[in-house]
Amino acid sequence: MTPTPARGFDVGEYKGRVARAQALMREQGLAALLLTTEPEIRYFTGFLTRFWESPTRPWFLVLPADGAPIAVIPAIGEALMRKTWITDIRTWPSPAPDDGVSLLADALRELGGNSGRIGVPSGPETMLRMPLASLEAVKARLAGLEFGGDADIMRRLRMIKSAAEIDKIREACRIGNAAFARVGEIASPGRPLEDVFRRFQMLCLEEGADHVSYLAGGAGLLGYDDVISPAGPTPLCAGDVLMLDTGLVWDGYFCDFDRNFAIGSSSAAVSRAHRQLVTATEAAFAALRPGMTAAELKAVMVNSIVSDGGTPSGGRFGHGLGMQLTEWPSLIEHDHTVIAENMVLTLEPCIELGGGSILVHEENVRVTAAGGERLTRFASPEIQVV
Amino acid sequence: MTPTPARGFDVGEYKGRVARAQALMREQGLAALLLTTEPEIRYFTGFLTRFWESPTRPWFLVLPADGAPIAVIPAIGEALMRKTWITDIRTWPSPAPDDGVSLLADALRELGGNSGRIGVPSGPETMLRMPLASLEAVKARLAGLEFGGDADIMRRLRMIKSAAEIDKIREACRIGNAAFARVGEIASPGRPLEDVFRRFQMLCLEEGADHVSYLAGGAGLLGYDDVISPAGPTPLCAGDVLMLDTGLVWDGYFCDFDRNFAIGSSSAAVSRAHRQLVTATEAAFAALRPGMTAAELKAVMVNSIVSDGGTPSGGRFGHGLGMQLTEWPSLIEHDHTVIAENMVLTLEPCIELGGGSILVHEENVRVTAAGGERLTRFASPEIQVV
Numbered sequence: 001m002t003p004t005p006a007r008g009f010d011v012g013e014y015k016g017r018v019a020r021a022q023a024l025m026r027e028q029g030l031a032a033l034l035l036t037t038e039p040e041i042r043y044f045t046g047f048l049t050r051f052w053e054s055p056t057r058p059w060f061l062v063l064p065a066d067g068a069p070i071a072v073i074p075a076i077g078e079a080l081m082r083k084t085w086i087t088d089i090r091t092w093p094s095p096a097p098d099d100g101v102s103l104l105a106d107a108l109r110e111l112g113g114n115s116g117r118i119g120v121p122s123g124p125e126t127m128l129r130m131p132l133a134s135l136e137a138v139k140a141r142l143a144g145l146e147f148g149g150d151a152d153i154m155r156r157l158r159m160i161k162s163a164a165e166i167d168k169i170r171e172a173c174r175i176g177n178a179a180f181a182r183v184g185e186i187a188s189p190g191r192p193l194e195d196v197f198r199r200f201q202m203l204c205l206e207e208g209a210d211h212v213s214y215l216a217g218g219a220g221l222l223g224y225d226d227v228i229s230p231a232g233p234t235p236l237c238a239g240d241v242l243m244l245d246t247g248l249v250w251d252g253y254f255c256d257f258d259r260n261f262a263i264g265s266s267s268a269a270v271s272r273a274h275r276q277l278v279t280a281t282e283a284a285f286a287a288l289r290p291g292m293t294a295a296e297l298k299a300v301m302v303n304s305i306v307s308d309g310g311t312p313s314g315g316r317f318g319h320g321l322g323m324q325l326t327e328w329p330s331l332i333e334h335d336h337t338v339i340a341e342n343m344v345l346t347l348e349p350c351i352e353l354g355g356g357s358i359l360v361h362e363e364n365v366r367v368t369a370a371g372g373e374r375l376t377r378f379a380s381p382e383i384q385v386v
Numbered sequence: 387m388t389p390t391p392a393r394g395f396d397v398g399e400y401k402g403r404v405a406r407a408q409a410l411m412r413e414q415g416l417a418a419l420l421l422t423t424e425p426e427i428r429y430f431t432g433f434l435t436r437f438w439e440s441p442t443r444p445w446f447l448v449l450p451a452d453g454a455p456i457a458v459i460p461a462i463g464e465a466l467m468r469k470t471w472i473t474d475i476r477t478w479p480s481p482a483p484d485d486g487v488s489l490l491a492d493a494l495r496e497l498g499g500n501s502g503r504i505g506v507p508s509g510p511e512t513m514l515r516m517p518l519a520s521l522e523a524v525k526a527r528l529a530g531l532e533f534g535g536d537a538d539i540m541r542r543l544r545m546i547k548s549a550a551e552i553d554k555i556r557e558a559c560r561i562g563n564a565a566f567a568r569v570g571e572i573a574s575p576g577r578p579l580e581d582v583f584r585r586f587q588m589l590c591l592e593e594g595a596d597h598v599s600y601l602a603g604g605a606g607l608l609g610y611d612d613v614i615s616p617a618g619p620t621p622l623c624a625g626d627v628l629m630l631d632t633g634l635v636w637d638g639y640f641c642d643f644d645r646n647f648a649i650g651s652s653s654a655a656v657s658r659a660h661r662q663l664v665t666a667t668e669a670a671f672a673a674l675r676p677g678m679t680a681a682e683l684k685a686v687m688v689n690s691i692v693s694d695g696g697t698p699s700g701g702r703f704g705h706g707l708g709m710q711l712t713e714w715p716s717l718i719e720h721d722h723t724v725i726a727e728n729m730v731l732t733l734e735p736c737i738e739l740g741g742g743s744i745l746v747h748e749e750n751v752r753v754t755a756a757g758g759e760r761l762t763r764f765a766s767p768e769i770q771v772v
Contacts, residue, residue, distance in 0.1 A: 007618070007619075048616055049602070049614045049615060049616060050600055050601065050602060050614075050616065051600075051602065051614035053599055053600040053633060053710075053711045054600075054710075054711050054712040055511050055512075055513065055710055055711075055712065056510075056511050056705065056712045056716070075700075075701070076612065076613075076614060076701060077612075077614060079611045079612040079615070079742070080611075080612055080614055080615050083615075093700060093701065095510065095511075095702065095716050095718060095721075096718075096720065097720060099510065120518060121518075122517055122518035122519040122522075123517055123519055124442075124481065124485065124517060125441050125442050125481075125517070126441075126517050126518070127441065127513065127514065127515050127516065127517065127518075128513065128514055128518055129513050130513065131508055131509055131510060131511075131512050131513065132506060132507075132508035132512070132513075132514050132535075133508040133509055133535060136508075149518075149519060194596070197596075198591045198592075198594075198595070198596070199591075201587075201591050201597065201598075202588045202591050202592065205584045205585075205587050205588050205591075206584075206588065208584075209584070210580070210583075210584070210616070211587065211598065211601070212587075212597065212598075213436075213439055213599075214436050214437075214439040214440075215436065215597070216435070216436060216437060225465045225466075226462065226463075226465040226466055227462075228435045228436075228437035228462060228463060228466055229435060229465070229466050229469075230434055230435060230436065230596070232393070233393075247439060314461075314479060315461070315462060315479065316481065319442065324439075324440075324441055325439045325440050325441075326440040326441065326442045327441075330442070330481050332481060332482075334482065334483060335481075356465070
């Protein structure tokens with residue numbers, strides 16, 4: 001049994017992230033990065049709180065091409081930010097009419113001078129977590145400075161995980177494994193699906209999750225319609241296949257995997273599809289190597305399903321995983337990202353069962369120099385009956 | 387005992403929201419609203435899923451000044467969107483290089499013609515949930531159209547809740563009340579705070595929460611440093627005051643309130659501060675009337691604390707509540723929003739205890755024609771000992 005990893009990171013971890021970002025920034029001629037989202041700010045600071053659930057206040061981290069990061073944040077976050085390694089902390093009593101615009105503009109002017117380039121993450125899977133009007137107000141105060149994208153810097157850094165990050169994801173997966181092993185305690189014919197969802201979250205917490213930020217799933221005789229619907233009051237029936245897909249969090253890092261269960265018994269079609277999915281996942285794991293592309297990894301799963309006589313569904317067959325439930329890259333045809341050591345990926349093949357129904361299976365892996373490490377305890381080909 | 391309210395809303399609720407928005411849009415000369423966030427899209431469609439936890443895909447709702455809303459969404463959401471009342475659903479297989487840009491631009495051109503004004507929520511407490519570069523790409527395809535803010539339309543609509551929305555918030559509060567009533571089962575000297583947090587989330591789920599999207603708190607002999615820190619491994623000590631502040635969700639609506647507990651016994655200072663906070667909350671509830679301002683409501687609490695000999699802390703003393711943990715307005719000095727019937731508010735006074743420690747208390751209320759309705763079971767002045 002592996003001991004629970006330590007919470008948090010050594011300061012060296014953050015300094016390394018900053019140094020790698022700054023090397024890329026200088027290469028790209030960026031004077032500063034302006035970061036506004038939870039994972040971006042946490043990545044460099046370690047600022048960990050569920051308070052991001054409140055949309056009221058904007059938070060900023062300004063990372064200069066040289067020197068220390070500057071946190072420009074609401075005063076309500078000062079005590080917690082002071083517990084991180086960040087020392088340049090500038091606060092204002094938010095919410096307020098100006099709400100950080102002047103403080104942020106001052107910091108950017110300080111770093112950008114009269115003509116510097118400011119990088120704001122703007123590409124796929126990013127968003128700006130501040131009012132658009134405030135960004136316009138900041139720009140209006142900074143004549144001469146040029147605002148553009150972040151030259152993909154955040155994506156390039158965050159796709160490769162450190163050993164300490166992987167320890168946290170592994171722990172989240174361990175907790176997920178333990179919760180899935182107990183589904184027999186909570187799923188039985190007659191139990192409403194919404195009640196199963198509630199009880200499954202309780203199992204995740206009992207097994208050690210800090211919180212359960214994501215749970216989706218479905219149930220039906222021949223698979224389910226989609227994998228994003230909330231649970232309703234419909235009771236499970238004997239013969240249903242039940243799928244639970246969880247993104248639980250430990251110390252700020254996610255696992256993201258699912259399990260399918262047969263309630264009492266399984267139809268031949270579902271049992272066959274489950275075997276095809278597990279076989280496809282094992283094929284992808286066996287093929288996994290640094291140097292192949294995300295698209296090639298999807299193709300391994302598609303080919304496995306087809307050669308097994310199944311019908312692969314369209315869409316994404318896995319993705320990156322870490323501080324967020326889903327991260328770059330995407331295992332899709334047109335994502336030619338080169339897989340590299342210490343990426344953490346989900347393998348998530350999906351099969352069509354006819355009548356609009358699908359069956360989805362998902363495991364989590366780390367890319368190693370030689371292949372892959374299983375972070376989840378991979379499912380057996382035979383669907384588990386509960 | 388009140389029966390559990392029905393899940394979802396009648397179609398009439400959505401049609402009413404659309405009609406009210408469209409009346410304001412015509413008044414403001416807006417051809418369409420472009421909405422990108424979970425609450426904005428759910429407000430008009432009823433599209434309810436935890437899948438927003440995944441940042442990968444952008445989602446769009448375009449609301450024309452006349453006619454039906456258009457959902458421009460990733461194909462993965464089609465099955466669920468088809469279950470709502472929305473009929474004009476345009477999908478693409480996301481993630482993809484274009485990722486909705488052309489579909490969205492086409493929809494906006496259709497509604498905006500050659501010179502229409504497109505409203506994008508841009509003010510306080512809003513954000514744009516799509517890549518900045520994609521917004522620029524959409525604009526570049528739409529020469530002639532003017533992009534600006536939403537003239538505060540979303541804020542004005544969402545601040546006033548319908549009876550059905552209030553039923554859901556009341557249910558979330560009922561569940562919170564039930565969970566807080568059981569804290570004695572999980573909090574005792576020697577129990578690590580992170581374990582208390584975990585067990586409290588389990589209580590919320592057991593009492594009926596769909597999920598627990600927010601939990602913060604703190605513990606200490608004389609209050610706590612802040613109210614946003616995650617729980618650590620430090621065990622509770624006899625004499626500590628423990629605060630738990632939850633935003634649990636039922637059918638997409640939040641409660642947001644806290645409770646303080648004395649572990650074994652309470653210091654005179656904490657007991658006094660607790661009485662002052664409860665008195666201030668009751669004073670605000672007694673003063674609550676449509677027509678007063680948010681700032682005036684805060685002032686009632688500040689004055690109560692001061693006249694009781696306490697030291698009110700700076701900052702916000704409450705806020706709106708609904709589809710999000712915190713919403714407009716803010717109970718702060720410079721928010722002069724006029725309180726109106728069927729706003730749902732938190733009353734959240736905070737006292738300084740010296741040495742940087744604070745004590746916070748929070749209740750949830752609805753504004754009625756004559757005053758207020760208590761949505762939470764208000765705490766007693768004497769801090770509860772567990």
